[in-house]
Amino acid sequence: MVKLLAASLKVVLTLVVCYGAYMAARNGIADWYYRNRTDKSGIEKAIQWAPENPEYHAALARSLQRSLVQESPEKVQQLFEKATQLGPTRTRYWTELGDVYELSGQEDAAVRAYERAKKLFPLSPDVNWRLGNFYIRTGRISEALSTLQKAIIGNSGLRLASFDLAWRAGASEDLILGSLIPPDAEAYLLYNQYLVTIGRLDAAVSAWNRLVALGLTIRHAGAFGYLDALIQARRVDEAGKAWQELLDRGPARLRESNGGESLVTNGNFEADILNGGFDWRVTAVDGAQVSIDTNSAMDGARSLQVLFDGKQNLLYGHILQYVRVKPNTLYHFSGYMRAEAISTDSGPRFEVMDAYSTEKLFMATESLRGTTGWTPLRMEIRTGPDTTLIVVKIARLKSQKFDNQIAGKAWIDRVSLVLAQ
Numbered sequence: 001m002v003k004l005l006a007a008s009l010k011v012v013l014t015l016v017v018c019y020g021a022y023m024a025a026r027n028g029i030a031d032w033y034y035r036n037r038t039d040k041s042g043i044e045k046a047i048q049w050a051p052e053n054p055e056y057h058a059a060l061a062r063s064l065q066r067s068l069v070q071e072s073p074e075k076v077q078q079l080f081e082k083a084t085q086l087g088p089t090r091t092r093y094w095t096e097l098g099d100v101y102e103l104s105g106q107e108d109a110a111v112r113a114y115e116r117a118k119k120l121f122p123l124s125p126d127v128n129w130r131l132g133n134f135y136i137r138t139g140r141i142s143e144a145l146s147t148l149q150k151a152i153i154g155n156s157g158l159r160l161a162s163f164d165l166a167w168r169a170g171a172s173e174d175l176i177l178g179s180l181i182p183p184d185a186e187a188y189l190l191y192n193q194y195l196v197t198i199g200r201l202d203a204a205v206s207a208w209n210r211l212v213a214l215g216l217t218i219r220h221a222g223a224f225g226y227l228d229a230l231i232q233a234r235r236v237d238e239a240g241k242a243w244q245e246l247l248d249r250g251p252a253r254l255r256e257s258n259g260g261e262s263l264v265t266n267g268n269f270e271a272d273i274l275n276g277g278f279d280w281r282v283t284a285v286d287g288a289q290v291s292i293d294t295n296s297a298m299d300g301a302r303s304l305q306v307l308f309d310g311k312q313n314l315l316y317g318h319i320l321q322y323v324r325v326k327p328n329t330l331y332h333f334s335g336y337m338r339a340e341a342i343s344t345d346s347g348p349r350f351e352v353m354d355a356y357s358t359e360k361l362f363m364a365t366e367s368l369r370g371t372t373g374w375t376p377l378r379m380e381i382r383t384g385p386d387t388t389l390i391v392v393k394i395a396r397l398k399s400q401k402f403d404n405q406i407a408g409k410a411w412i413d414r415v416s417l418v419l420a421q
Contacts, residue, residue, distance in 0.1 A: 043059050053086070054083040054093065055087070057079045057080070058087075061075075061076045061079035061096070062096075064076050064079070073100070073103070073104060076100055077100045080093060080096050081097060083097075084097055084113075090120075091117040091120045091124060091127055094116045094120065095126070095127055095130045095131075098130065098134065099130070102134060107138060111134075114127075114130060115131070117131070118131055122150075123150060123153075123154055124154065125150075125151045125153075125155035128147050128150040128154070129148070129155075129158055132144045132145075132147035132151055132162070133165070136165055136169050141169055142179060144169070145166055145171060145176065145179035145180040146180075148162045148166070148180055149180050149181070152182065152187065153182050153184075156187075159190050159191070160190065160194060162180060163180070163191055164194075166180050167200075177206070177207060181207070181210075183214055183216070184216075185211065185214075185216040185217060185218055185219065185222075186222065188207060188208075188210070188214075189218070189222035189226075191207055192204050192211070193222070195207060196225055201230070201233055205230075205238060208223075208226060212249075216249075217249055218246055220246055220274055220277065221276065223242070223277070224274075226242065227239050227242055227246075227277045227278075230242065231355070231389070236324060236388045237388075239324075240278070243277050246277065261419075262415075263325065263331075263417045263418070264323060264392060264416050264417050265279045265323075266279055266280060267335075267414060267415040267416050268297075268298075268299055268300050268303075268413060268414055269302045269303055269413065270301065270302055272292075278322050280304075280319065280320070282318065283318040284318075285314070285318050286312060287309055287311055287312030287316075287406070288306055288312075288316060288318065290305070290306050290307075290319060292305070293411060296338070296411055297413055298336045298338075298413035298414045299413060299414050303411045303412060303413040305409060306348065306410045306411075307408075307409050308342070308343075308406045308407050308409070309407065310343065310405050310408075311405055312405055312406065313344075313398050313404040313406065315397065315398045316348070316394075316395055317393050317395040319393065319394040319412075320393045323389070323390050324389055325383050325387060325388060326383065326388070327385050327388060328382075328383060329382070330380065330381070330382045330419075330420040331380075331381045331383070331417050331418065332378070332380060332416075332418050333363075333378065333379045333381050333392075333417050334376055334379075334415075335350050335377050335414065335415040335416070336374050336376055336377070336415075337350075337368050337372075337374070337375055337377060337411065337412055338368075338372060338373060338410070338411040339369065339372045339408065339409070339411075340371050340409040341371055341407065342371075342406065342408035342409070342410060343369075343403070343407045343408055344403060344405070345369065345401055346369075346396060346397045346399040346406070347367040347368045347369040347406070347408075347410070348367060348394060348396050348410040350365045350379075350392065350393070350394060350395070351364045351394075351395045352364075352379065352392055352417075354384075354390060354391075355389040355391050360384050360386060361381070361383060361384060363381055364379075365379060367396065367397075374411075374413070380420070381417075
């Protein structure tokens with residue numbers, strides 16, 4: 001009896017081992033066909049060898065989708081349905097099945113498939129992107145935006161496309177702000193810039209106000225496009241308000257650089273130049289190199305240095321700042337310059353002008369030439385009835401002489417604009 005039992009057990013074990021070997025061999029053959037013969041016939045062979053593998057059914061469905069065979073749609077649907085039956089926890093199969101259902105007009109079935117995928121992987125950017133697009137196409141705008149929000153939280157690369165979808169779908173500004181844009185400063189800044197790009201400046205103002213109300217830290221460079229749009233649209237008061245809100249949420253050093261009676265931001269260059277907003281802007285140009293000098297200053301520890309390389313007859317105006325002013329008001333402008341070996345008859349100087357029309361206001365100081373110590377350059381400036389924004393420039397006119405290629409160094413410090421007493 002014992003011998004019979006032992007023999008039976010041995011047979012069973014042998015059968016198990018053989019079956020395991022057979023299954024391994026079968027799956028190996030199926031995998032070979034799948035990997036090495038990626039055409040339709042190869043995938044069909046893989047299914048013949050391993051019909052329980054859901055990926056092979058899904059792969060054949062994708063192959064048929066690409067083939068554009070007329071009788072494919074029904075077969076594609078059957079294959080994806082089979083894939084979801086064999087692999088019910090694979091979200092991709094459900095989203096692909098949802099796509100097929102939608103294309104064939106089976107909207108209710110598509111909803112069930114997409115939502116099954118979302119239930120399996122609720123935070124998946126891809127799943128939420130597909131479902132959000134489906135909701136857009138079927139007119140379920142509110143559901144679409146809240147779903148797309150999950151997509152862009154998981155994948156920031158989907159932000160711009162989601163913003164565009166929402167606007168093209170006719171969603172209201174309030175719905176977009178309330179349901180689509182996540183409470184994230186970078187998302188708001190990108191949305192704000194998107195609105196500027198498509199010419200929706202009023203909507204951009206609303207988005208900015210919502211961002212400010214959230215109390216989030218705002219990266220100043222991300223707001224410069226918005227500020228420039230307000231300046232270009234001559235909405236100077238709104239630009240000034242936004243700038244102050246940006247300062248309130250920026251580094252303390254930046255706030256300090258905007259303090260005092262002077263209307264010029266960072267006039268002593270003790271803070272880093274932001275290159276936007278109502279701070280200094282420096283544009284690179286051949287023939288002049290701009291840097292901060294920590295070895296020479298009229299006041300404090302730093303000044304701005306411009307190095308002219310002697311190879312250009314520059315018409316220079318590439319350092320500037322927008323400054324808000326009041327109409328019909330008298331101001332004192334002053335700035336200090338120092339020169340070293342400035343060549344040609346035309347050297348660097350300060351210019352002040354109306355930001356929108358030099359016919360309304362344009363004034364300039366004398367220019368520095370040769371080598372000088374720190375030299376005060378001053379002007380009395382009276383704004384006209386329409387001037388609310390001026391530009392302060394560090395500039396140089398082209399020389400009309402034969403020897404006109406400017407070389408040498410200039411330092412700038414303590415630039416200020418104050419109300420006349």
